[in-house]
Amino acid sequence: QVRLQESGPGLVKPSETLSLTCTVSGGSISTWYWSWIRQSPGKGLEWIGFIYSDGSTTYNPSLKSRVAMSVDTSRNQFSLNFYSVTPADTAVYYCARGSGWLALWGQGALVTVTS
Amino acid sequence: DIQMTQSPSTLSASVGDRVTITCRASQSVSRWLAWYQQKPGKAPKLLIYKASTLENGVPSRFSGSGSGTEFTLTISSLQPDDFATYYCQQYNTYRTFGQGTKVDFK
Numbered sequence: 001q002v003r004l005q006e007s008g009p010g011l012v013k014p015s016e017t018l019s020l021t022c023t024v025s026g027g028s029i030s031t032w033y034w035s036w037i038r039q040s041p042g043k044g045l046e047w048i049g050f051i052y053s054d055g056s057t058t059y060n061p062s063l064k065s066r067v068a069m070s071v072d073t074s075r076n077q078f079s080l081n082f083y084s085v086t087p088a089d090t091a092v093y094y095c096a097r098g099s100g101w102l103a104l105w106g107q108g109a110l111v112t113v114t115s
Numbered sequence: 116d117i118q119m120t121q122s123p124s125t126l127s128a129s130v131g132d133r134v135t136i137t138c139r140a141s142q143s144v145s146r147w148l149a150w151y152q153q154k155p156g157k158a159p160k161l162l163i164y165k166a167s168t169l170e171n172g173v174p175s176r177f178s179g180s181g182s183g184t185e186f187t188l189t190i191s192s193l194q195p196d197d198f199a200t201y202y203c204q205q206y207n208t209y210r211t212f213g214q215g216t217k218v219d220f221k
Contacts, residue, residue: 035210037212044214045212045215047209047210062116099206100149100164100206101161101204102159103170107158
């Protein structure tokens with residue numbers, strides 16, 4: 001079955017860029033939308049944005065100035081770059097399939113922003 | 116921005132109880148609403164989409180209703196596996212999650 005796996009550094013310094021990749025296995029990344037969501041420790045869920053397999057994107061307006069997503073169909077991966085991070089960006093970052101309801105999620109990757 | 120407000124924030128219940136969680140949107144989202152269940156350390160699990168459509172494999176004791184700005188998630192008879200946090204999410208305009216409702220043991 002289709003599985004999603006987030007990968008990337010677990011520690012990022014303030015003002016630097018958080019970069020995460022989601023690898024899709026067991027199915028094709030093509031013709032699907034792919035989302036990123038985050039959850040700060042002990043807090044609720046925050047939608048970051050989504051990307052279609054053709055590279056078109058939609059971002060959360062409150063985060064848009066610091067976010068960029070990309071897709072690599074040859075590797076069956078999509079990625080998140082989050083710029084100029086602060087400790088408030090410490091969270092578990094999830095990738096998921098879909099743009100509306102999200103039926104398939106990765107296990108999540110904890111990213112801590114600390115000097 | 117569309118704000119999603121869930122009530123209550125915490126709900127204490129017993130096995131066998133009928134449980135209802137409410138989600139209100141700051142403006143109409145039609146029926147573009149989903150419900151998720153999340154357990155500690157795990158990713159959210161989709162329960163319901165389009166306000167009332169049960170995701171494949173989700174037990175029939177879960178049901179959703181509503182449209183516009185007011186929605187409910189009902190668990191007809193709470194089971195031990197259902198103690199978790201529940202989130203609503205609108206996908207009418209951008210996407211927004213509610214703050215969550217924790218269902219714990221009475």
